[in-house]
Amino acid sequence: MSKNTVITIGRQLGSGGREIGQIIAKKLGISFYDKELLSEAAKKSGIAKELFENHDEKPTKSFLYSLVMDTYALGYSSSAFTDMPLNHKIFLAQFDAIKNIADRESCVIVGRCADYALEDYDNALTVFVHADIDYRIRRICRRHNLTKDKAKEEILKTDKQRSSYYNYYTSKRWGEAEGYHLCIDSGVISIEDAADTIIDFYQKKCRAKS
Numbered sequence: 579m580s581k582n583t584v585i586t587i588g589r590q591l592g593s594g595g596r597e598i599g600q601i602i603a604k605k606l607g608i609s610f611y612d613k614e615l616l617s618e619a620a621k622k623s624g625i626a627k628e629l630f631e632n633h634d635e636k637p638t639k640s641f642l643y644s645l646v647m648d649t650y651a652l653g654y655s656s657s658a659f660t661d662m663p664l665n666h667k668i669f670l671a672q673f674d675a676i677k678n679i680a681d682r683e684s685c686v687i688v689g690r691c692a693d694y695a696l697e698d699y700d701n702a703l704t705v706f707v708h709a710d711i712d713y714r715i716r717r718i719c720r721r722h723n724l725t726k727d728k729a730k731e732e733i734l735k736t737d738k739q740r741s742s743y744y745n746y747y748t749s750k751r752w753g754e755a756e757g758y759h760l761c762i763d764s765g766v767i768s769i770e771d772a773a774d775t776i777i778d779f780y781q782k783k784c785r786a787k788s
Contacts (some may be wrong), residue, residue: 581701582682582684582685583606583608583685584680584684584685584686584699584701584702584703585686585705585776585780586687586693586696586704586705587688587705587707588704588706588752588758589688589706589707590709590714590733590753591737591740592713592717592718593714593765594709594717594769595688595689596612598707598772598773600686602773605773605774605777606684606686608684608685608686610688611686611688612687612689613634615675616631618675619672619675620671622675623667623668623674623675625668625671629668633665633669634690635740635744636742636743669691672690673691676691676695676696677695689740691748694744694747694750700787703760703779703780703783704757704759705758705762705776706753706755706757706758706761707761707762707764708761708763709763709764711730713765715730718733741753759783760776762775
């Protein structure tokens, strides 16, 4: 088993999970993967990156709809997909990419069921970042210059997509504390402090196992 430093971060939209992951990676001098994971999975699988982006952390569609739309996008005959719809193939390609990355190097991986993919990795720390809805609305308003109503709509829609995607493909429930080593409310501590807390927790976890 690899002894690389591996931290996975699930996050509610607007909680700052991505930013926290970037800070952790910078402080530890390790790689950071968010959408970068899609490029890795596309390269290894031979499936177009654009299709990974279209399916990224979105709930599965019906088999028929997925078959028709994905076959059209790829230009393949429908018989090539009778065994498995493309959205499943894309999930499995990401699943393999996550394992390959964790085996290859120390890293922080955001989203995409990485905690589930690496649940047998003793060296992986799984984190979920959440925050009060009002705090997240303020962050999204500032980041994307949206009204409060639009920001709330985007938050609720994205969180529902992420939850449906995670709950469909894993045996756990998105955001439930028992499914993660550590859950952090980024609304009560600073983003920087949240990153430091995760690093400290990881180091203590490693010492406890040594």
